[in-house]
Amino acid sequence: MATAGFIYPDHAAEDDYPLAERLLGDGVRLPVAHIYGTDLHAVAELLDLGSPARLAEGAGLLAEHQPDAVVWACTSGSFVYGWDGAAEQVAGLAEAAGGLPASSTSFAFVRAAAALGLRRVAVAASYPDDVASLFVEFLAKGGVDVVSMSAADIDTAAEVGHLAPEAVADLVVSRDHPDAEALLVPDTAMRTLGLIDDLERRLGKPVLTANQVTVWEGLRLAGASRPVPGLGALFSARGV
Structure with missing residues (x-):
């Protein structure tokens, strides 16, 4: 069983993750842990939302699921730090998760x-x-x-x-x-x-x-990439 864990801010479209889990079928789990802050699309608030303390909290919540990889499931709360800052953010998340492979939605888009x-x-x-x-x-x-x-x-x-x-x-x-x-x-x-x-x-x-690229990135890091009908070109044989 491969488990990719996701830290998701507040509540909005997190039901995309159980949908992806159903489409992926047996052998994959996609648990979601929620952290809370403002949901305002503004730079200062997004910097706070993606702070080391909040992501460490999310990593702690995911620990009970024993994930093989963790992903910060927030685009704006990662790219707002810039490329180097987002890399530091991911490194901090990996450390907070006990050395697990880690990433964020912004890097998932690039990859x-x-x-x-x-x-x-x-x-x-x-x-x-x-x-x-x-x-x-x-x-x-x-x-x-x-x-x-x-x-x-x-x-x-x-x-x-x-x-x-x-x-x-x-x-x-x-x-x-x-x-x-x-x-x-x-x-x-x-x-x-x-x-x-x-x-x-x-x-x-x-x-x-x-959410599509975030799931894809989590599976990639967890060593569980697979073609899946219904999730677009990224989940075709070409993308995985």
């Missing part, structure tokens, strides 16, 4: 893009523009060129979590760009796993979403 050979992407962000711009900078550090970025200017994760599936699909599809090889959707507060296959059919290109 997922590399796995699919993607270099030019569009970003459909739910955040305000100043926060979304920091994600673009982070991707650039990882060798991913953002040819188009749109920010929906939604202030809180709770608001994102309440978006209806149709609203999520419309937000994503309307932000595509003809020069992009894929579309990235960076908020773990947005329910997307049940929509990915349909979005990829509509756009004719890979769609990488925050």
Whole structure:
């Protein structure tokens, strides 16, 4: 049994993780531990949300599940630190988890893009523009060129979590760009796993979403990567 554990901020779209666990089938567990802070999409609040003390708390909550790897399941609460700061954040998380392999959603996006050979992407962000711009900078550090970025200017994760599936699909599809090889959707507060296959059919290109790449990264670190129907190109043989 492989276990990838996830530290998730507050409550919004964490039901994407049991959905992924069901799609993955036997032999994989995806426990989620919640930490709490403000859900505001603002730099100062996001820096606090991803602080060493909060992530250490999450690692402690996951310990009872005996995970093989841990992932900070928050994009904005990792890229807001910048590339080097996010790397230090992950190193601290690994230490707090007793030396387990660790990562975050921001690094998961970069590694997922590399796995699919993607270099030019569009970003459909739910955040305000100043926060979304920091994600673009982070991707650039990882060798991913953002040819188009749109920010929906939604202030809180709770608001994102309440978006209806149709609203999520419309937000994503309307932000595509003809020069992009894929579309990235960076908020773990947005329910997307049940929509990915349909979005990829509509756009004719890979769609990488925050909870999708986070699960993929956790499985990769836990040594449990596998092709899975229903989770998009990333979980095809090409992506794993």
